[in-house]
Amino acid sequence: MTFRTASLIATAALLPPLASCGSAPPPAPPPLSDEALQAVMADAGAPKDQLARQIDELFTQAELGETRAIVLMSDGELAAERYSEGYDQDTRFVSWSMAKTVTAVLIGMLVADGKLNVGDPAPVPMWQRPGDPRAEITLRHLLQMRSGLRHTEAGDPPYDSSEVRMLFLDGRDDMARWAKEQPLEAEPGEQFEYSSNTTVILADIGARALTSSSDPAARRQAVDEFLKERLFEPLGMDSMVLEYDASGTLIGGSLMHATARDWAKFGEFLRRGGRSAEGQQLVPSRWIDAMTTPSPASGFYGYQTWLNRESGIDRDEDIPDRGPETMFAAIGHMGQYVLISPEQRITLVRLGHSNRTERFKMLAELFDIAELYPTR
Known part of the structure; x- marks a missing residue:
């Protein structure tokens, strides 16, 4: 054996085994806290443990924004629940636009009662005057956000927004009237335009279907009692508080308040096709089907409800869709979500505050949670 050969053998003996070559394994994740x-x-x-870690990330990763509440239901049972400091199971959280889906259920109940018909021209007297092109707007057009009315949800500057003007400026005392007075900017039915003004018109139609009185107190009472008796009490949603404008119109596009548990109860009601946990059919299942069917003007939107198609739930075309196509959601400003997945038998509520960039990252975490559940 030459000296060179002996040196190579000795050097090889000092090297680690081939099996240990390559990059080091990723570090183990930190242990989960008792809270998680x-x-x-x-x-x-x-x-x-996997579910606890995914939920923990929503509360601990700053780039996701501020998560204040998570409630997860699986197969009708509470699977997970967590709150950030300062919030708990008794805290009422503002709906923002999650309210729109509640308003759609109100309209569905009135349709089932024979008081409204979605194919008819919307019962708005000022639109029925001779020569008014708004007479072509149907109730279905309003439900699917394709009325053609000049309703611009976001403005630059903000006070140019139809929503801001209706809620806080010249329309605030009689929001429905202000929204109904806006002219057409497109043929009714032709194009989708998301609009809180449209939902307030629906809420006003609902009130006038329940009472002929124009007295604000009577209008508030009629809607409050109807929703309480027909929806909230049967579902055990005892925390729900509704807001009205000075004319007694429900602010049905943005201002309802309820606990995270009660938002989960509402999601479960939708998941069960309009039934309570006890099996009472509160709204026909065909109405829930209509709420979750794409409209002709948008594949990602039904009746006041976001669908998991064409990036509808995350509302960004650059983010790929995840989860079953049958998933749908009630979604509110700054990251309020009631995600409902009938195929996975889950309802996931996330309430908090996330800006646009944070919201897309946060939503990916919600889908990580949902994907722990198989379709059935």
């Missing part, structure tokens, strides 16, 4: 583990029920329907 206690947020997940023992029988959550998904791996407990």
